[in-house]
Amino acid sequence: MINFLYNFLSIPLVHIIVALVAILAFIGLNGVVLVYMERKVAGFIQRRPGPYEVGPQGLLQPVADALKLLGKQLTSPMGADKILFWSAPIISFAPVVVCFLPIPFGPSQNSTGMELNLGLLLVLAFSGINVFALCMTGWGSNNKYSLLGAARAVSQSVAYEIPLLLAVLSIAFQTGSLNLSEIVSSQQGVIHWNIFMQPLAFIIYFISATAETNRAPFDLPEAESELTAGFHTEYSGMTFGLFFLAEYAYMIVVCSVATALFLGGWDGPFFDGFWWFLFKVYSLMLVLMWFRWTYPRVRFDQLLNICWKWLIPLSVLNLILTAFFYKTGTLKC
Amino acid sequence: MLKDISKTLIGLWSLIIGLKITGKEFFKPWLTIHYPRQEVKNLNTYRGHIELTGQEADPWVPKCVMCGRCAEICPSGCIHIEFHIAGEEDSSQTEKILIGVGVEIPFSGKKFVPTAKIERELDIFNLNYNLCSLCGLCVQNCPVDSIKFSKDVYLAGRSRQDFEYDLLKRLKKQG
Numbered sequence: 001m002i003n004f005l006y007n008f009l010s011i012p013l014v015h016i017i018v019a020l021v022a023i024l025a026f027i028g029l030n031g032v033v034l035v036y037m038e039r040k041v042a043g044f045i046q047r048r049p050g051p052y053e054v055g056p057q058g059l060l061q062p063v064a065d066a067l068k069l070l071g072k073q074l075t076s077p078m079g080a081d082k083i084l085f086w087s088a089p090i091i092s093f094a095p096v097v098v099c100f101l102p103i104p105f106g107p108s109q110n111s112t113g114m115e116l117n118l119g120l121l122l123v124l125a126f127s128g129i130n131v132f133a134l135c136m137t138g139w140g141s142n143n144k145y146s147l148l149g150a151a152r153a154v155s156q157s158v159a160y161e162i163p164l165l166l167a168v169l170s171i172a173f174q175t176g177s178l179n180l181s182e183i184v185s186s187q188q189g190v191i192h193w194n195i196f197m198q199p200l201a202f203i204i205y206f207i208s209a210t211a212e213t214n215r216a217p218f219d220l221p222e223a224e225s226e227l228t229a230g231f232h233t234e235y236s237g238m239t240f241g242l243f244f245l246a247e248y249a250y251m252i253v254v255c256s257v258a259t260a261l262f263l264g265g266w267d268g269p270f271f272d273g274f275w276w277f278l279f280k281v282y283s284l285m286l287v288l289m290w291f292r293w294t295y296p297r298v299r300f301d302q303l304l305n306i307c308w309k310w311l312i313p314l315s316v317l318n319l320i321l322t323a324f325f326y327k328t329g330t331l332k333c
Numbered sequence: 334m335l336k337d338i339s340k341t342l343i344g345l346w347s348l349i350i351g352l353k354i355t356g357k358e359f360f361k362p363w364l365t366i367h368y369p370r371q372e373v374k375n376l377n378t379y380r381g382h383i384e385l386t387g388q389e390a391d392p393w394v395p396k397c398v399m400c401g402r403c404a405e406i407c408p409s410g411c412i413h414i415e416f417h418i419a420g421e422e423d424s425s426q427t428e429k430i431l432i433g434v435g436v437e438i439p440f441s442g443k444k445f446v447p448t449a450k451i452e453r454e455l456d457i458f459n460l461n462y463n464l465c466s467l468c469g470l471c472v473q474n475c476p477v478d479s480i481k482f483s484k485d486v487y488l489a490g491r492s493r494q495d496f497e498y499d500l501l502k503r504l505k506k507q508g
Contacts, residue, residue: 047362052367295348
């Protein structure tokens with residue numbers, strides 16, 4: 001029976017469908033867990049308990065929030081472009097599911113949704129679609145806050161995609177592959193993790209990823225104090241919920257890619273397995289939350305200055321040095 | 334160029350210090366309390382509505398000497414006092430003396446100069462907390478410290494009448 005299931009799962013189409021369903025379940029569950037985690041972290045850093053009343057230790061609070069969002073009426077503002085307005089949340093959420101496909105969660109073949117030679121490229125390409133969705137919300141909402149938020153989102157994402165790509169590219173230079181599973185299996189043993197080889201690339205990647213996912217201190221597209229809620233000002237109920245889910249899912253994607261590229265993926269000091277992968281991903285998430293509750297939001301010119309004046313030159317330098325050392329054979333893959 | 338780089342490095346170091354501070358705060362105990370299950374303890378400085386203090390010998394009887402200064406000075410006119418002269422056994426028969434805003438006080442100023450000590454008994458000491466602005470003038474001006482701020486933090490009511498207090502009754506309950 002188990003053998004039959006195993007064989008059945010190895011049919012590519014079945015494998016992808018099962019993987020997609022599992023990913024969707026993971027994204028939903030993950031949203032619940034991360035909302036709770038974020039609010040608890042915020043609470044503890046500000047020395048208060050965070051959600052506490054719903055369920056034991058407030059564990060059911062995200063469920064209550066989700067039910068509230070599901071029950072809300074969906075409205076669209078007067079003068080809004082209906083097609084753009086209603087399709088934007090779906091376009092924001094749909095590509096994130098694909099981004100999970102090439103990520104190797106564990107050592108076995110079945111823990112990767114789809115083995116792809118260009119897995120890394122797929123993740124980067126599909127995560128770019130989110131910007132398009134934000135652009136649509138800005139134009140479709142017929143609201144000045146949404147428009148400003150979308151304009152910010154676009155310029156921010158375009159700027160930070162460059163250092164992100166360059167940092168990722170230096171890892172690709174080093175391992176000679178864009179397949180995430182191969183990159184992970186090339187760094188067996190803690191000493192061989194790429195973070196020790198490419199610390200600068202990791203820092204650049206992580207900063208750019210924070211900006212790409214619109215996380216504080218780079219959360220200008222949804223800056224509450226300036227733009228009420230930024231690009232999703234006009235969205236209510238589950239349309240807002242979709243943006244929210246997508247945002248958390250993208251955070252998991254960038255953290256997963258960071259884990260696979262720099263932290264050895266599912267490789268650990270002992271007992272290799274998916275638990276190490278999840279542990280690393282959630283640790284990185286914790287760091288992102290820690291950032292959010294530590295740093296104030298940057299100004300827009302500062303945001304772009306960090307990118308164009310520091311991150312891009314540094315990542316280019318990092319890339320050139322990587323290429324030089326590996327081409328001349330000073331360092332081996 | 335070098336200056337810029339050193340400035341950036343110093344800035345980066347300050348970011349790490351920031352993380353250190355919030356990281357430390359993360360592990361410290363909470364400062365807030367769960368209200369319905371716990372209550373704050375340091376209410377010494379809390380200024381709630383006023384209440385009467387009892388005599389040391391007899392905590393049911395207020396220290397009040399019925400001078401009426403509190404009612405007189407109250408800018409909102411929320412204190413209402415009535416008393417009668419002691420000795421006249423049936424207090425319902427005697428004329429109650431009312432002190433308050435807009436009421437002529439018969440014993441203050443030149444109109445009434447007591448020649449001997451007059452024993453008075455307090456009949457009514459009412460507070461209309463709806464009007465009170467918590468200025469504290471009554472507490473400051475009481476010559477015998479008969480009025481103090483209560484520590485009633487968790488006040489809640491459904492109607493205006495809930496905030497009209499009979500302070501004499503309250504003192505008797507507390508005693």
